[in-house]
Amino acid sequence: MISWLTQPSEEVAPRLLGCLLERTLEGKTVLLKIVETEAYAETDEASHSFKGKTNRTSIMFGEAGHLYVYFTYGMHYCCNVVTGRNGEGSAVLIRALEPLSGEELLDQYRPVGGVQRTNGPAKLCQALNITAELNGHSLAEPPLRLIEQPPLHHDEIIRTSRIGISKAKDAPLRFYIKAHPYVSKL
DNA sequence: AGCGGGATTTTCT
DNA sequence: GAAAATCCCGCTT
Numbered sequence: 001m002i003s004w005l006t007q008p009s010e011e012v013a014p015r016l017l018g019c020l021l022e023r024t025l026e027g028k029t030v031l032l033k034i035v036e037t038e039a040y041a042e043t044d045e046a047s048h049s050f051k052g053k054t055n056r057t058s059i060m061f062g063e064a065g066h067l068y069v070y071f072t073y074g075m076h077y078c079c080n081v082v083t084g085r086n087g088e089g090s091a092v093l094i095r096a097l098e099p100l101s102g103e104e105l106l107d108q109y110r111p112v113g114g115v116q117r118t119n120g121p122a123k124l125c126q127a128l129n130i131t132a133e134l135n136g137h138s139l140a141e142p143p144l145r146l147i148e149q150p151p152l153h154h155d156e157i158i159r160t161s162r163i164g165i166s167k168a169k170d171a172p173l174r175f176y177i178k179a180h181p182y183v184s185k186l
Numbered sequence: 187a188g189c190g191g192g193a194t195t196t197t198c199t
Numbered sequence: 200g201a202a203a204a205t206c207c208c209g210c211t212t
C-alpha cells in the first residue's frame with residue numbers, strides 16, 4: 001500500500017496527479033495517467049460520507065488504497081481512491097485520465113477516440129469497464145493497480161472549485177494538471 | 187456556443 | 200418519492 005494514501009483527501013488529491021493506473025483486461029494491460037481529481041472528506045457537505053457510515057459508503061470508511069465505486073443518475077459509475085485512516089470517511093474522485101499505452105483495448109467498452117474517451121468520471125469508468133464488481137477492490141492488486149510516481153511541481157497543478165455538485169460548490173477541492181488536454185472542463 | 191431535457195436506478199427521507 | 204460527485208443529444212442563438 002502506498003503510505004501517503006492515509007493522509008487527508010485534500011493532501012492526497014493533488015499528490016495523485018501524475019500517478020499511473022494499470023488496468024488488466026483480457027490478459028492485456030492499459031496504462032493511464034491521472035490528470036484530474038477531487039477531494040471528499042467526512043466533514044464535507046457534498047461528500048457521500050457526510051451523514052455518517054451507511055451501507056453504500058462503508059468502503060469510504062475502510063482502508064486507504066481501496067476503490068470506492070458508486071452508481072448514479074441511473075446509468076453511470078464513478079470511482080474513487082479511498083484515503084485517510086481506517087474509520088475516516090474520505091476519498092478522492094478520479095475525474096480524468098490520459099491513456100499512455102494499450103488504448104485500443106478500451107474501444108470495445110467505449111468506442112470513442114481521442115480525449116472524449118476518458119475526460120470525465122463516468123466516461124473513464126465506462127472505458128475501463130469499472131463497475132460495482134470492483135467496489136472495495138485493493139489498488140495494490142490486478143486487475144486494477146495504482147502505481148506511485150514522483151510528485152508534480154506545485155506550479156503544474158491548478159486548484160479550483162469542484163464540478164457537478166449542488167452543495168459546498170465553492171470549496172477549492174478540485175485539482176488538475178495545468179494545460180492538460182484530457183482535463184474534463186477548464 | 188450555450189441552454190434544456192431525458193435516461194434510469196440506488197439511496198436515503 | 201425526490202435527489203443524485205453525469206453524459207449526450209437536439210434546439211436555439
